[in-house]
Amino acid sequence: MDNWRLIDLDTYDGYTNMAIDEAILNARIENKVPNTLRFYRWFPSTCSIGKNQSISNEIDLDSCKNLGFKVVRRISGGGAVFHDYNGEITYSIIAKQTDLIPINIDESFRKLCHGIIIALSKIGLEAYHGKSHCPSIFVNNRKISGNAQTRRKNVILQHGTILLDYNPELMYKVLLVREEQKREKVISSVFQKVTTIKEEIKKSMKINQIKEFLVEGYEEVFGNNFKTGILTNYELKMAEKLRNTKYYTKEWNFKIR
DSSP states (O other), rough: OOEEEEEEEEEHHHHHHHHHHHHHHHHHHTTTEEEEEEEEESOOEEEEETTOHHHHHOOOOHHHHHHHHHHOOOSSOOEEEOOOTEEEEEEEEEEOHHHHHHSSSSHHHHHHHHHHHHHHEEEEEEEEEEOOOTTTTEETEEEEEEEEEEEEEEEEEEEEESSSOOHHHHHHHOOOTTTTSOOOHHHEEEEEEEEHHHHHSSSOHHHHHHHHHHHHHHHHHHHHOOEEEOHHHHHHHHHHHHHIIIISSSHHHTOOO
């Protein structure tokens, strides 16, 4: 299957979002669906951790509970991320590793992140890959997008975020700060190291407009027009099973690797 499917902007809780990404991955491995680009949001806001991290080292669980936020472990690598419902678009790409996607990890990140760079250029921003942190994308020397991958049976899943706006004070109510660091100093550092679309263009943009720019960017990268589709019954059933038996469980979220 060389065609691409677009799963339009949808909103789920964190457990379901991660279950859907893995369900699409499994369906693509079995050639039941085409390569897929998916956009989504997280409600309620959620902290996700990398597959090799420990929740107790990364997340303030009491604060999450008090604020009504969720916590979930990803199947991809990378660090802890606060997914603010009002502050980001998340995407996932699930595709066969053919000549379109390099085997080399850094090169594959550059390829699969380039649609974001094109989209940001349409907004008037000059974005670029990090030199030492290829999965990240920067504008004016500040990070605007973080990305992570996993690979199974010649299929790659990459997902990541594009920051629309942010609230570092809220972020560091739920993400733990190392004991030797002061919370106020960390928050100040975030303002210096992280940026958002709103910060760069000095105004808010409609999320659907940004999504359309992202679609155009990825169509240019892959030389293909995406056809809007929906999750198949196979994917929906698998996602429900993964949510309930994996992503929602303490065994998965609190395991120590």
